[in-house]
Amino acid sequence: MEPFAGKRVVVTGAGRDFGRAVAVWLAREGAQVDLCARGEAAARRTGADIARYGGSARAYGCDLGDAAAIRAFAAALTADPAPLDILVLSAAPWLEGGLDDGADDAAIAAALAAGLTGQILLTRALLPALRRSAAPDIVAMVSVCGRPGFTASAAHPAFYAAKHGLSGFCEILGARLRPEGFRIIAAYPPDFTTPDPPGPPPGRDRRRAGPDRRGRVGEPPPRPAATPPLHPLRPPLRRPDAGGVRRG
Numbered sequence: 001m002e003p004f005a006g007k008r009v010v011v012t013g014a015g016r017d018f019g020r021a022v023a024v025w026l027a028r029e030g031a032q033v034d035l036c037a038r039g040e041a042a043a044r045r046t047g048a049d050i051a052r053y054g055g056s057a058r059a060y061g062c063d064l065g066d067a068a069a070i071r072a073f074a075a076a077l078t079a080d081p082a083p084l085d086i087l088v089l090s091a092a093p094w095l096e097g098g099l100d101d102g103a104d105d106a107a108i109a110a111a112l113a114a115g116l117t118g119q120i121l122l123t124r125a126l127l128p129a130l131r132r133s134a135a136p137d138i139v140a141m142v143s144v145c146g147r148p149g150f151t152a153s154a155a156h157p158a159f160y161a162a163k164h165g166l167s168g169f170c171e172i173l174g175a176r177l178r179p180e181g182f183r184i185i186a187a188y189p190p191d192f193t194t195p196d197p198p199g200p201p202p203g204r205d206r207r208r209a210g211p212d213r214r215g216r217v218g219e220p221p222p223r224p225a226a227t228p229p230l231h232p233l234r235p236p237l238r239r240p241d242a243g244g245v246r247r248g
Helices: 017-028 040-052 067-078 105-131 157-180
Strands: 008-011 032-037 056-061 086-089 137-141 183-187 245-247
Touching (some): 008 017, 017 032, 017 086, 017 137, 086 105, 105 137, 157 183
Parallel strands (some): 032 056, 086 137
């Protein structure tokens, strides 16, 4: 049984890194993926990767730092009356350095706009479609920089601020949407790189090729026979306690 088969999923930030890895993996697991990247060309490249593996995806360009672009993207998505089952918030422009070096005003504003404000605006726009799902999930790739007390990353303070804001957004969504059956999942991965290609070549067994903790899609590491494979975004078979915030 493929738990994502027939699910409709939206993945932001799917032009590169973890968002791209998750989009490819979910499509290979049988989901219908709608994905976006800041540049349409990058989104289409991910869509082509998904097609190469036999998956199904629709690719869009959307700068989450641009409210008008978010409205246009949401309008395109909601033109399809099918329920939205999973929203994966993975877009976040990386910014590093100290507060007074490197990044200019525009870069700092963009980090906050796309890394926080845009995520909130898109989630609000897609809530009606999520509410039509029998089991809606919102998954936010927050980053370890959103953990209280964590200071070990080279990320810029604005990046830290965006991630702490996104963590708080997940916290309040979990509290307020729980009565409606929503599940809010906040993941806090460390800094990582995502190599190409995005997975094993066609013809190899890809049934359990999920993204690893560094954002790579490929063959899973060997595990003891008695231990089930790890699927970080896979929902449980039952949902007795839907809602709330589940931290990853």
